[in-house]
Amino acid sequence: MEESGSGSDVVASPLAKWRSDFSRSFQNYLDSSAPHAGRRWLVTLAAAVIYVCRVYYAQGFYVVSYGLATYILNLLIGFLSPKVDPEIEAFDGASPSNAGSDEFKPFVRRLPEFMFWYAATKAFVVAFLMTFFSLLDVPVFWPILLCYWLFLFILTTKRQIVHMIKYRYVPFNFGKQRHTGKDKSRSGNASSGNGRTD
Numbered sequence: 001m002e003e004s005g006s007g008s009d010v011v012a013s014p015l016a017k018w019r020s021d022f023s024r025s026f027q028n029y030l031d032s033s034a035p036h037a038g039r040r041w042l043v044t045l046a047a048a049v050i051y052v053c054r055v056y057y058a059q060g061f062y063v064v065s066y067g068l069a070t071y072i073l074n075l076l077i078g079f080l081s082p083k084v085d086p087e088i089e090a091f092d093g094a095s096p097s098n099a100g101s102d103e104f105k106p107f108v109r110r111l112p113e114f115m116f117w118y119a120a121t122k123a124f125v126v127a128f129l130m131t132f133f134s135l136l137d138v139p140v141f142w143p144i145l146l147c148y149w150l151f152l153f154i155l156t157t158k159r160q161i162v163h164m165i166k167y168r169y170v171p172f173n174f175g176k177q178r179h180t181g182k183d184k185s186r187s188g189n190a191s192s193g194n195g196r197t198d
Helices: 002-033 037-058 060-081 086-092 115-128 142-167 182-194
Strands: none
Touching: 002 060, 002 142, 037 115, 060 115, 086 142
16 A cells, blocks of 8 residues: 555655756746746737637637737726725725826736736637637627627727726826936036036
């Protein structure tokens, strides 16, 4: 009996070692790809194009596509939402917006960009693999699914935009003031201006 237990340990040990090595190297790859947002999203775009081509040529898997689109919409809402809901802050007595003060508060997302990218890419890969199982190709009238998803998209984004307007936050960085490096550039311009003789 002891021999069988030690034999299973011997069999399980290389498998556990392989899993540990693969997990470590995969995490290392993810960590090294973190600063390269543009390249990462190009990979996701390529995965999305491959998935769309697969569905187009298979002429099916519309339920899988609907589930994928709904999941991506859910990720997008998490990406556009603040980490701490202003409604909860207002209920707790804290000020929901920072409009009255000059204090700079960066927008902290409920779902960070890297996690959004990782989940979206993984979703496209899983959905692509699902298209190879004919059991998941449920016959359905796809225009109804498309109309329902568009209705869901419009309703959800409208609610998110109303929430953003109500609590005065913008989840994007472009067009916002930058609070680093401006003082140095101003002092540099001022010193160069003082040294001029007209």
